[in-house]
Amino acid sequence: MAHCDSCGNSYDQMMRVELNGQVYQFDCFECAIHKLAPACAHCSTQVIGHGVQAGSDVFCCAHCARASGKGGLQDHVSGARAA
DSSP states (O other): EEEEEETTEESOOOEEEEEEEEEEESSSSSHHHHSSOOOOTTTOOOOOSSEEEEEEESSSSHHHHHHHOSSSSBOTTOBBOOO
């Protein structure tokens, strides 16, 4: 039986995720998010939606990007333009 790469749980119905050439096994989406989702560079929230990116910095929203001094980014949902 396979083991979850996040929590170590043994489970007979694992899901496999391939990211950047590496294959992971998880017993649930929560474990996959915990292990693989990037953290917002401003508030540390795990980004599980689209988020925004400035260079190599990932943010959960344009507000956090602005608060970190990154301008010109836009949230995909609202269409609001960041200053």
